[in-house]
Amino acid sequence: MSTGYPDLGVLLEEQHLAADRIEHWLLHSDIQLTDGPDAGAIAGWLDHEGRAEFVYPEIAGYYLTTLAWLLSGGASSVRHATLARGRADRAAAWIAELMANSTAPPTRRYLCDAPPDWRNDAVFSFDLAMAARGLSDVSRISAWADTRTIDRLTGWLNRISTGAAIMASHYSVDETVLPQRWSTQAGPHHLKAAAAVLRLDDAPPSLTAIAHRTMVHWATVMITGDWPCRELHALCYGIEGLLIADSGTGDRIDQAAYIFTGLMELQAPDGTLTETIDGGRVRSDVLAQALRISLLLRGRGHLTGRRWADRLDGLAHALTDFVRPDGGVLFADDQDIANTWCAMFALQALRLHERSESADPAPDSAFRYLV
Template structure:
């Protein structure tokens, strides 16, 4: 997710980490048996299918406040939810919600509106978001056989291809530069997270979009050509910054996992493992993960962020890793849910005074908990 919480932590948030505490996590066992993990995954899926953050016009929003108010309509998240819907068993009302979300997104693409944050009104276009929109439209279009959605997905893919370079690292914004006067961040200046675009590009290749497969290969080859330092973060998420966005680093590892899974590229998997193992070295003593870590010095804050937690667990399971603290992490995730009836939603920052119920974290967590519940794995095109 690119538009929310992109600022670096300020100096007062930055703390020294007790590195010995990480090893203590190795002695903690999971308090979440597979049956409970599977039950929680089903509850998360039920909240999402039930329109947990959906507006009347079909758009999905990023989150729901404790009082029920929704955040702004979010094209990227609506793309994610379409990928989710494409692999769910839907009843009639859920199918209507999915169709409404798809129509809202296709209407935007068909009208030439690629802006990614309607609430900002600045028309900014993040290429990452276009990728998630592309894959969502193509995935749900294939599921339903809806030719309009497939056409819209191909149009979004061609827009993406028009803004990816033929060599070197891509810029995250379609303009090729961050807005004047803004601080450089992973989402407006970095490129590591754009590795996840390979998913949309492989989908587009399957939908007949010329040049998509080659663009995906260039993205991966460019990153694999970068040096991978043995004693520091194996990925840079924002140029000239000591801080690494763990959220963006996980996106990079996800993209590399997708490429290896879809195209059998062992070097991509090896780099995904390196990144994921480094992310797990940043685990907090309570079992969660924060927003940023120093390139060589551990976490930059002790404030947990649930989307990173879910991503780290999901990657560990997909890559067959058994990091110290996995059990503690799964327990922390299970305890970071707002549950009611047979539904559940992830609280983005559970320690906040009024934590919101977050849609993308809930999608990530649902897949992570399914894997912890014994799910055999995920296909590359299922990953949200």
């Protein structure tokens, strides 16, 4: 692979500064609402004027897992760990309020007038699993404890997949037919949702059984190489699920390494990956996902040697280019908004790359709290 990026020392310094900016943005920007009926909620992104357009439970779950990771030792300072704890309490309280009634929780909750969104015609397994996981993660390392809300989330997950062999994509409100997208189909991304369920302390036995069957099914499908979707974002979710499921200590990590090695055949000479198997834009979330997976696998004895180190450096250099001076992270070059999930993925990826030559390059907390 040709390298147009700086030498490793310069690259690591650039990444350290970029990661510091991202962490500051996640804890000091307006992505968490401070007042109004949705106080504590997390925005999907901030527009070019710094305004939040919508909030939703999936991103709140990701945020809680990110804060749990910061609280477990990932924060750059004691002050930021303290801020993380306060923000976690507010985000958890918002999810609890959202789930306090028996109606279907909205997939997206818009903060201003918006056209109808088909996402709100259904309740998605993946989103609810991420919210439940986030609450569970924070409860392990803070004073927050709200088993009722996790029970409500797992109750919905059970309802969505009742009678199914593996985890179903969604429950359709009013039997609306959704557009054909990877997110509206059962697919390998449900490996991450299943892993989230299996990490919960008190999931219903029927849901745990579905999660186990989902892990076996989609892991088997992905190993064949006959991937049922073309989007790398969703495929990386699947590999992340395998890593989360056993924290890199069992058979799942060998499966993840085998699948990921095939996916990385798509990496371009400049270190980038496109959004689909067939091409398309370069997206920061895909770069960050690939870099995190690479580093966790490498930290457990896979992807060894200088060739793989160079490929990881290429991913890291390409990812750093998406970090704005204020710490917001662009989704793609053709957008000028600061994307929240991209920021969380990128922060973990760059922090892990910083420690790639350390004695403990892939700590257990990075598997447990892989956002």
